[in-house]
Amino acid sequence: MAEAAESPGDRETASPRPLMRDLKAVGKKFMHVLYPRKSNTLLRDWDLWGPLILCVTLALMLQRSSLDSEKDGGPQFAEVFVIVWFGAVTITLNSKLLGGNISFFQSLCVLGYCILPLTVAMVVCRLVLLAEPGPINFIVRLFVVAVMFVWSIVASTAFLADSQPPNRKALAVYPVFLFYFVISWMILTFTPQ
Amino acid sequence: MAAADDLQFEEFGDAATSLAANPDTTTVSIEDPGETPKHQPGTPRSSGREEDDELLGNDDSDKTELLAGQKKSSPFWTFEYYQTFFDVDTYQVFDRIKGSLLPIPGKNFVRLYIRSNPDLYGPFWICATLVFAIAISGNLSNFLIHLGEKTYHYVPEFRKVSIAATIIYAYAWLVPLALWGFLMWRNSKVMNIVSYSFLEILCVYGYSLFIYIPTAILWIIPQKAVRWILVMIALGISGSVLAMTFWPAVREDNRRIALATIVTIVLLHMLLSVGCLAYFFDAPEMDHLQTTTATPNQTVIAAKSS
Numbered sequence: 001m002a003e004a005a006e007s008p009g010d011r012e013t014a015s016p017r018p019l020m021r022d023l024k025a026v027g028k029k030f031m032h033v034l035y036p037r038k039s040n041t042l043l044r045d046w047d048l049w050g051p052l053i054l055c056v057t058l059a060l061m062l063q064r065s066s067l068d069s070e071k072d073g074g075p076q077f078a079e080v081f082v083i084v085w086f087g088a089v090t091i092t093l094n095s096k097l098l099g100g101n102i103s104f105f106q107s108l109c110v111l112g113y114c115i116l117p118l119t120v121a122m123v124v125c126r127l128v129l130l131a132e133p134g135p136i137n138f139i140v141r142l143f144v145v146a147v148m149f150v151w152s153i154v155a156s157t158a159f160l161a162d163s164q165p166p167n168r169k170a171l172a173v174y175p176v177f178l179f180y181f182v183i184s185w186m187i188l189t190f191t192p193q
Numbered sequence: 194m195a196a197a198d199d200l201q202f203e204e205f206g207d208a209a210t211s212l213a214a215n216p217d218t219t220t221v222s223i224e225d226p227g228e229t230p231k232h233q234p235g236t237p238r239s240s241g242r243e244e245d246d247e248l249l250g251n252d253d254s255d256k257t258e259l260l261a262g263q264k265k266s267s268p269f270w271t272f273e274y275y276q277t278f279f280d281v282d283t284y285q286v287f288d289r290i291k292g293s294l295l296p297i298p299g300k301n302f303v304r305l306y307i308r309s310n311p312d313l314y315g316p317f318w319i320c321a322t323l324v325f326a327i328a329i330s331g332n333l334s335n336f337l338i339h340l341g342e343k344t345y346h347y348v349p350e351f352r353k354v355s356i357a358a359t360i361i362y363a364y365a366w367l368v369p370l371a372l373w374g375f376l377m378w379r380n381s382k383v384m385n386i387v388s389y390s391f392l393e394i395l396c397v398y399g400y401s402l403f404i405y406i407p408t409a410i411l412w413i414i415p416q417k418a419v420r421w422i423l424v425m426i427a428l429g430i431s432g433s434v435l436a437m438t439f440w441p442a443v444r445e446d447n448r449r450i451a452l453a454t455i456v457t458i459v460l461l462h463m464l465l466s467v468g469c470l471a472y473f474f475d476a477p478e479m480d481h482l483q484t485t486t487a488t489p490n491q492t493v494i495a496a497k498s499s
Contacts, residue, residue, distance in 0.1 A: 097314075099279075175321075181325075
């Protein structure tokens with residue numbers, strides 16, 4: 001948070017250093033998500049740039065083409081965006097109402113960053129879909145999405161679990177499971193036109 | 194204190210009436226927390242209007258409310274007010290879910306499990322899970338049914354998620370509201386012993402929807418008979434939970450109105466499940482299978498006769 005509070009003068013002189021510092025912070029958090037272990041980095045220096053980048057990437061890759069029929073296709077860009085952010089806000093409110101002592105933005109930060117494995121799964125699925133369609137294609141995608149789903153959940157519970165009162169941990173973790181499950185389903189059922 | 198009163202057994206049932214008998218005595222009520230807030234306003238009214246105006250009686254009813262552990266003391270614009278609706282532990286949620294799956298005749302779900310600690314966690318997340326269970330199972334079931342067809346192109350049908358969400362959440366919040374309003378109206382006409390707060394009705398409805406989650410998943414099986422058996426089982430279980438909960442609240446009333454209320458509750462529940470089955474799950478096409486098995490026979494007969 002110390003990096004975020006910079007004077008406007010720095011930006012107007014177009015100095016590249018704050019941008020690099022922010023990007024490095026984002027990159028460092030990506031590494032923490034990919035190799036999750038109990039640490040306070042995501043919580044202490046929270047930022048929402050990483051979640052924004054991930055959410056936009058995911059929504060761009062998941063959106064259906066404009067040729068697709070309105071009624072039956074996959075989600076639009078805005079729908080993915082709304083699901084991710086609305087879902088994250090709901091889970092955060094839920095954990096705060098249950099008595100967790102995590103701040104609102106810290107929780108959004110953790111949930112957003114832990115979408116990284118699923119975004120990687122989306123990229124892999126799109127590459128796999130370039131090959132010939134068939135059951136093997138589907139099994140490969142299913143395996144990749146399942147592994148990344150478990151990775152997301154493990155990463156987010158590693159960061160979030162300690163902030164909950166001990167007799168309510170399962171109540172706070174279940175919505176996280178549902179959230180990543182829905183995103184995984186959207187990735188798995190993505191069909192290009 | 195009169196000497197005769199020291200030797201006699203007294204009914205220590207009600208703070209207001211014993212205070213009316215002996216204004217100098219202090220009374221302490223150690224009743225069930227769920228019962229006290231409901232009985233206090235009810236019984237003084239029936240025992241006599243003049244006792245309500247006694248300052249001493251009102252003070253003691255405040256004290257008994259504090260002793261009973263009234264939680265809703267924060268104003269509604271603070272965060273703490275809403276935290277009181279999420280004051281449940283994991284085992285309590287599991288117990289309530291178990292109670293909604295195993296309706297025991299004679300045991301009231303509200304009295305047994307909720308007991309003046311209604312929560313919003315269960316209803317909200319059970320409805321959310323149900324929305325996604327129905328949408329995903331419907332999509333999967335349609336995919337499996339149309340798997341062999343050449344003209345079928347798989348679509349994720351994402352629109353149906355928002356439709357499912359609207360239906361389920363509207364049912365889970367509006368029907369309890371209507372039922373609560375109806376019970377309040379009947380309560381003003383006929384004095385009922387049991388009356389439920391809006392949150393408790395909401396809670397019962399939310400937990401009674403839990404059975405539909407495994408039912409929705411099992412509806413993937415593309416057999417009409419299996420689906421209808423599942424509908425009957427789910428309706429039986431959740432309908433009986435609802436009926437056994439609300440029967441004590443209406444049985445003091447006119448017989449016809451009481452029965453009509455219970456029948457309406459069960460009917461709306463059935464409408465929800467049948468409607469979801471019809472809208473989200475395509476009918477398994479039995480004719481489709483028969484035509485594919487019929488044509489090879491016809492070609493064989495044609496080959497033999499020629």
